[in-house]
Amino acid sequence: MEENIRIPSHVSIIMDGNGRWAQKRGLHRSAGHVEGVESVRACIEAAVETGVKYLSLYAFSEENWNRPESEVSDLMNLMAKSMLNELSAMLGNGIRFIVLGHRSRLDAELNARIDECMERTKDNDRLTLVVFLSYSGKWDILQAAKRFAVELADHPERREELLSCGPEIFDGYLVTKDIPDPDLIIRTSGEMRMSNYLLWQGAYSELLFTDVLWPDFRKDEFRKAVEAYSKRDRRYGKVK
Ligand code: FPP
Helix, strand or coil: CCCCCCCCCEEEEECCCHHHHHHHCCCCHHHHHHHHHHHHHHHHHHHHHHCCCEEEEEEEECHHHHCCHHHHHHHHHHHHHHHHHHHHHHHHCCEEEEEECCHHHCCHHHHHHHHHHHHHHCCCCCEEEEEEEEECHHHHHHHHHHHHHHHHHHCHHHHHHHHCCCHHHHHHHCCCCCCCCCCEEEECCCCCCCCCCCCCCCCCCEEEECCCCHHHCCHHHHHHHHHHHHCCCCCCCCCC
């Protein structure tokens, strides 16, 4: 990797192409998800090595609940198993683990395991790994707006203050309130859309699309993406 490059603080990935990776090999789609976990592991290592502080992964969208029941349960089991397998590695490597999304749709056992992993890793600060599970951007904005409306109704004396709030205050109602907006959003497998991901938080993210399928996206691909980011000119709508 080149030296003296600008490292993004937060890299976020829309992991796509597991099914196609498996189909190309005549395997069941779930084999692609299993192989995808190896890419998750490789990207965590690469993030730590390059000095990225936040790595977030779009693991399961609200729309993914509409997949066949067997695929949904395979994915949930894989997620639960991976958490269990990786907990000691996360503890040993200073990784803080966070799950964000519509948690009440997940089953109680998985939620309990997530809570345990989050609790046990909460003081780590080398890398924060955020897994978006049962998440969608529109869901997040809507739940924030509803909580904002409840606060307004409960506190008429704060009406003026609340109604004059700017985006930075509204940020505080989103489930991502404790993590910075992504500097770089990567999507694998050649698809070029946001698929209801971080719609608010990604307003000024750099986007990088690659044809590489997620199970083939390993350390070298991660490093190449960070290098490509460091050459981008971020202007945030201003003139330089
Ligand atoms: C998209 O590929 C991938 C997913 C919907 C699941 C991604 C989840 C994992 C790799 C497991 C992650 C595990 C942890 C612990 C975070 P696709 O099935 O949509 O592929 P296709 O477009 O080729 O059909």
